[in-house]
Amino acid sequence: MERQLLLGTMLAYAAAAWFFGKHVARTDDSSARRGKMSLALGFSAHSLSILVHLAAVGLLPVTSFSDGLSFFAWLIVGSFLVVGRGGRLSAIGVVVGPLAAIMVAGAVVFFGESAPIPPELRSPWLPIHVTLAFLGNAVFGIAFAVSLIYLFQEGRLKSRRGAWLLRRLPSLEQLDRLNYRCLVWGFPLLSLGIITGGIWAANTWGHFWSGEAREVLSLLTWVIYAGLLQFRLTGGLRGRRAATLTIVGFTLVVVSYVSISLFNLPGRHGHVLGS
Amino acid sequence: MALEVVIVGLNHHTAPVAVREKLSVGNGSVDSALAGLLDPPRVREVVLLSTCNRVEVVACCDSDANAGDYLADRLVEVGGIDRHAVEGSLFALRGRDAVRHVFRVASSLDSMVVGEPQILGQLKQQFEVASAADAVGPVLHRVFHKSFSAAKRVRSETGVAARAVSVASVAADLARQIFEALGERTMLLIGAGEIGEAAAAHFVAAGVGSVMVTNRTFESAVELARRFRGTPVPFERMSMYLPLADLVVGSAGGGQLIDSAEARRVMRERKNRPVFFIDLAVPRNFDAEINEIDNAYLYDIDDLSNVADENLGERRREAVRGEAIVEQEVDRFWQWFERLELEPAIVELREFADRVRLEELEKTLPRLAAVDEADRARIESMSRAIVNKLLHRPTTRLRQPRDANEEVSLVAAMRELFGLRGED
Numbered sequence: 027m028e029r030q031l032l033l034g035t036m037l038a039y040a041a042a043a044w045f046f047g048k049h050v051a052r053t054d055d056s057s058a059r060r061g062k063m064s065l066a067l068g069f070s071a072h073s074l075s076i077l078v079h080l081a082a083v084g085l086l087p088v089t090s091f092s093d094g095l096s097f098f099a100w101l102i103v104g105s106f107l108v109v110g111r112g113g114r115l116s117a118i119g120v121v122v123g124p125l126a127a128i129m130v131a132g133a134v135v136f137f138g139e140s141a142p143i144p145p146e147l148r149s150p151w152l153p154i155h156v157t158l159a160f161l162g163n164a165v166f167g168i169a170f171a172v173s174l175i176y177l178f179q180e181g182r183l184k185s186r187r188g189a190w191l192l193r194r195l196p197s198l199e200q201l202d203r204l205n206y207r208c209l210v211w212g213f214p215l216l217s218l219g220i221i222t223g224g225i226w227a228a229n230t231w232g233h234f235w236s237g238e239a240r241e242v243l244s245l246l247t248w249v250i251y252a253g254l255l256q257f258r259l260t261g262g263l264r265g266r267r268a269a270t271l272t273i274v275g276f277t278l279v280v281v282s283y284v285s286i287s288l289f290n291l292p293g294r295h296g297h298v299l300g301s
Numbered sequence: 302m303a304l305e306v307v308i309v310g311l312n313h314h315t316a317p318v319a320v321r322e323k324l325s326v327g328n329g330s331v332d333s334a335l336a337g338l339l340d341p342p343r344v345r346e347v348v349l350l351s352t353c354n355r356v357e358v359v360a361c362c363d364s365d366a367n368a369g370d371y372l373a374d375r376l377v378e379v380g381g382i383d384r385h386a387v388e389g390s391l392f393a394l395r396g397r398d399a400v401r402h403v404f405r406v407a408s409s410l411d412s413m414v415v416g417e418p419q420i421l422g423q424l425k426q427q428f429e430v431a432s433a434a435d436a437v438g439p440v441l442h443r444v445f446h447k448s449f450s451a452a453k454r455v456r457s458e459t460g461v462a463a464r465a466v467s468v469a470s471v472a473a474d475l476a477r478q479i480f481e482a483l484g485e486r487t488m489l490l491i492g493a494g495e496i497g498e499a500a501a502a503h504f505v506a507a508g509v510g511s512v513m514v515t516n517r518t519f520e521s522a523v524e525l526a527r528r529f530r531g532t533p534v535p536f537e538r539m540s541m542y543l544p545l546a547d548l549v550v551g552s553a554g555g556g557q558l559i560d561s562a563e564a565r566r567v568m569r570e571r572k573n574r575p576v577f578f579i580d581l582a583v584p585r586n587f588d589a590e591i592n593e594i595d596n597a598y599l600y601d602i603d604d605l606s607n608v609a610d611e612n613l614g615e616r617r618r619e620a621v622r623g624e625a626i627v628e629q630e631v632d633r634f635w636q637w638f639e640r641l642e643l644e645p646a647i648v649e650l651r652e653f654a655d656r657v658r659l660e661e662l663e664k665t666l667p668r669l670a671a672v673d674e675a676d677r678a679r680i681e682s683m684s685r686a687i688v689n690k691l692l693h694r695p696t697t698r699l700r701q702p703r704d705a706n707e708e709v710s711l712v713a714a715m716r717e718l719f720g721l722r723g724e725d
Contacts, residue, residue: 052460053619054459056457056458183478183598184592186592186600186604186608187611193463196481197477197480198480198575199479199575200481262571264573264574265575
């Protein structure tokens, strides 16, 4: 049931990706509406799959690689549906759509029964820590999409090949501003995610920090975003450089999530908890 | 007999401006022109399209009558010129071609600059004028309303109007890709000459919030600034004001005014908030290197005209997709139009009744012994009155159907009951 729902979700997101692509490439406004509808439809199926999982397992779907991928995609699409409502911003769907479709496709491919959770991890801290950290990274996912579009459009403006400009994309100013807003929301969420993880670890094992790969990479990501925020606020960092750094930060998030899960690096963040 | 949409006129494809300007119908005379063109039952509905690129009569006519020739004559008459002055420039379209033409005109596919936005407004306005003058009936009403929705589809589903095709509008278009709201932006115009003034006017029309003008002769700067409710800036103080400007338009003589070092200083002072440098001057006012600086965008006059050319090509490519949409909409209209047999059916009914009346008169009148001309006339007029009174109610009712479905079934019932086969 859950897998079928995810399959449906993937198809709806793929359709949304196609419609947004058509909207942007062919300046076709009715496609934007269809794209948003497909995405909302996929999001409903996606939400249902999470409810089904919650009912069956009694936990948020965050305890296996495939579950986490799906939950992360769900948060990204949810954030986009909140952020990308107005006017030209909906064109960001041209990146969010494919991104979500690929992530859910990954969730479908790697779909498996969730392993039982070791008792020491059964804690009210689990949903709090994971949701905060995932939500923070999902907001950075939006910032990533926005930054990709920024670099693309900026490159075209600089090259002075006007015919290659995609006019349905938001203005550079709007993209940069949204990138900043994502940073302002995502950074505290990520910080809280890291802090709650530490408190949970301290409560369970008696130490805040154990130095496993996931923790180190998260801290590195945090430092990048902290620097980005700092220089944006004080040093006039904006535009192309800010977009590039945002992309680097999010790439690190993705690489650390995928590599730790797939290569089964030691630690409590592995692809099956406790294995 | 049936109804037909006919177009007669001339436009930029068929006639040079020297001919077009002869046959323009001024706004004041449109009402009388419409009255002069109407000629029921031959010409039942008329809308007059008159812009600087076209003078065309769109009419709904009896398809049997040779309405095209008649309309051409009257159009020339109404325009107050000699027919052979425009002979060879006039074109005529009928049926589907005529409907398609109206749809293409509304969608700006027939315009001189494909995709220009004014034509739809002009069409709407001239349709309103004709409606107000009672020159529009159900057929043209539908032709025009469907042409408006075809135009809306073409505009939103293709990029036919998406791209700017003049240097000034390309610049404004690019500015909108950089800045979100031009209303909060400040423009510095360097040089108060004609080119600068035209560019400034365009940006003000596009909604730029505030304008500063600088010029070597300060008086000209003051004068131009006053026109745009802007601020004049003394030429030697320009570098002080530069960091305040989001758009910098160069149109001054005398070559380079801002080098890349100066631009870097400006960007630092602005904390890298973006600047759009638009160089309209030849020789150029801004160092080409400025484009290499982060968050600074530089377009010179050649860059802008290249974009304009590319955009025009793109509009033409998009127009092909617009044509496909128009064809779909014409198809839809045509389905409706073919079902529109009400008027011909009523005419048929009247002709049938009249035939019966005449036959009976011919049978009866010779048998009557002493009838003089006056009696004959009375009997004939009585027969006409009977027919008219009998047909009055059914025809009135047929003309006021509750909806399209009822119209179709009423017409079918009438044909069935009177044995009319619907032959034209």
